[in-house]
Amino acid sequence: MATEAIAAEVVGALAADGVACLRGLFSDWVDVLAAGIARNEAEPSEFFNENGTAGDPGRFWDDYCNWNRIPEFERFAFESDVGAVAAELMGSETVQLFHDHVLVKEPGARLHTPWHADGPYYFVEGRQTVSLWIPLDPVPVESTLRFIRGSHLWDTAVMPVNWTTGYGFYGGNDTGADEGFQPLPDPDAEPDRYEVLEWTMEPGDAVAFHFGTVHGARGSSDLRRAFSLRVVGDDARYVQRQGRTSPPFDGHDMGTGQRLREDWFPFLPVSQA
Numbered sequence: 428m429a430t431e432a433i434a435a436e437v438v439g440a441l442a443a444d445g446v447a448c449l450r451g452l453f454s455d456w457v458d459v460l461a462a463g464i465a466r467n468e469a470e471p472s473e474f475f476n477e478n479g480t481a482g483d484p485g486r487f488w489d490d491y492c493n494w495n496r497i498p499e500f501e502r503f504a505f506e507s508d509v510g511a512v513a514a515e516l517m518g519s520e521t522v523q524l525f526h527d528h529v530l531v532k533e534p535g536a537r538l539h540t541p542w543h544a545d546g547p548y549y550f551v552e553g554r555q556t557v558s559l560w561i562p563l564d565p566v567p568v569e570s571t572l573r574f575i576r577g578s579h580l581w582d583t584a585v586m587p588v589n590w591t592t593g594y595g596f597y598g599g600n601d602t603g604a605d606e607g608f609q610p611l612p613d614p615d616a617e618p619d620r621y622e623v624l625e626w627t628m629e630p631g632d633a634v635a636f637h638f639g640t641v642h643g644a645r646g647s648s649d650l651r652r653a654f655s656l657r658v659v660g661d662d663a664r665y666v667q668r669q670g671r672t673s674p675p676f677d678g679h680d681m682g683t684g685q686r687l688r689e690d691w692f693p694f695l696p697v698s699q700a
Contacts, residue, residue, distance in 0.1 A: 433515050441516055441557070445579035445640035446624055452512065453561050454631030456503055460654045461563050463499030467529050472496070474674065478590065484535030485647070491528040492674050500527050500654070509559060509656055510695030516635050517555040519660025522695045523687055525551065526674050528655040532570065532647035539645050542611050544578065545657070546638035547587035548596060548673045551687060555660025556638040563652040566628040570647035575614060576622040579639035583609045597670040612641060658695065663687065 433449070440447040453460075467490055478487040494500040503509065510522045530540075545558065560572060578585075586608040587596035614621040626634065636642065638657070665681040681688060 433512065438516055438518070441635055441637065444574075444576045444624065446574040446576075446634060446636040446642075447516075448626045448628070449512075449633045449635060451629070451631055452559075452633040453503075453507065453509070456507055456561075457563050457630045459499050460503060460561065461652065463497045463503070464529050464531065464563065464652050464654065466497055466499065467493055468531070470497075479536060479538050483537050485533035485537075487530075487532045487536040487538045487646075489528065489530045492526050493529070494524065494527045503654075504656060504695060508699050510658075510697045511699050513557050513559065513635075513658045513695070514660070514697040516557050517658075517660040519555045519662075520697070521661055522658050522697055523660075523663070523689065523692045524695055525549070525556075525657040525659050525687070525692060528657065530653045530655065532651040534647065534649050536651075537646045540572075540643050541588070541590055541593075542575075542585075542613065542641055542643040543587065544585050544639050544641045547584045547608065547668075549638060550665055550668055550672045550676070550679075550681075551638075551659055551663050552666045553659060553663035555662045556658070557635050557660075558638065558655055558657045559633045559635050560653055560655045561631065561633045562628045563630050563654065564650050565630065566651055567649070568625055568627045570645055570649070570651055571625050571628055572634055572642055572644050573614075573623050573625045574634075574636060575612060575641040576624050578612075578621075578641035579637040581609070581639075583607070584639060585609055585611055585641055596673070597668065659687065659692075 437447045475490040494504050513522045589596050614623050665685045667683050
């Protein structure tokens with residue numbers, strides 16, 4: 428899909444709803460990204476994580492910050508149109524790579540991805556932020572990503588939690604009140620309060636969503652490999668959190684209000700290949 432083909436209503440949906448679905452956006456890159464995920468599994472990083480339990484029929488693993496050591500991920504970031512697409516979606520002249528993220532749910536993976544927003548785990552804030560989540564397998568609605576419509580516009584961000592314990596990611600209690608966050612919502616328990624957006628997806632489709640958009644997912648009865656690229660635009664700036672962020676990027680030496688250092692967070696091409 429060329430950037431000219433990104434309809435105004437898609438850009439508008441991202442701005443208003445915090446999420447938009449783009450069909451066939453990266454279908455030409457599915458095999459490349461699948462090879463990268465296979466390499467990532469064989470050569471995991473220090474951030475590789477097994478999210479399930481010993482009794483689960485299928486694994487749920489993830490890993491991140493591997494673009495500069497997995498050549499397939501680097502090719503996608505710098506040779507595909509992802510930078511141009513992100514610039515169009517964010518309305519930004521520049522696009523910086525924040526991090527990549529691989530998430531794989533094998534058949535029978537029971538663990539739900541809990542409702543959360545990515546932004547509170549990060550040390551960057553801005554209106555011009557977007558994640559592009561790209562499935563490499565057909566994804567039925569039962570195991571697709573689910574988004575709370577408009578949640579990126581809430582006045583108070585949702586509490587970042589440790590997915591294992593359910594307690595505050597930066598310490599403290601599980602409500603977020605002491606840290607300036609609001610408790611995690613539960614759209615399944617309060618369906619009349621929240622509108623959930625979700626799509627059946629095909630390999631090479633993408634969902635684009637703001638760092639502040641609350642989302643989650645159920646388990647998966649089939650293989651669900653996904654590659655996500657998280658990028659930021661012109662107005663994104665470093666913010667100091669209450670503790671070590673995820674990803675941590677230890678030793679970054681940035682201060683509040685600074686633009687992310689480009690030697691760690693490189694600019695992506697924003698013109699079409």
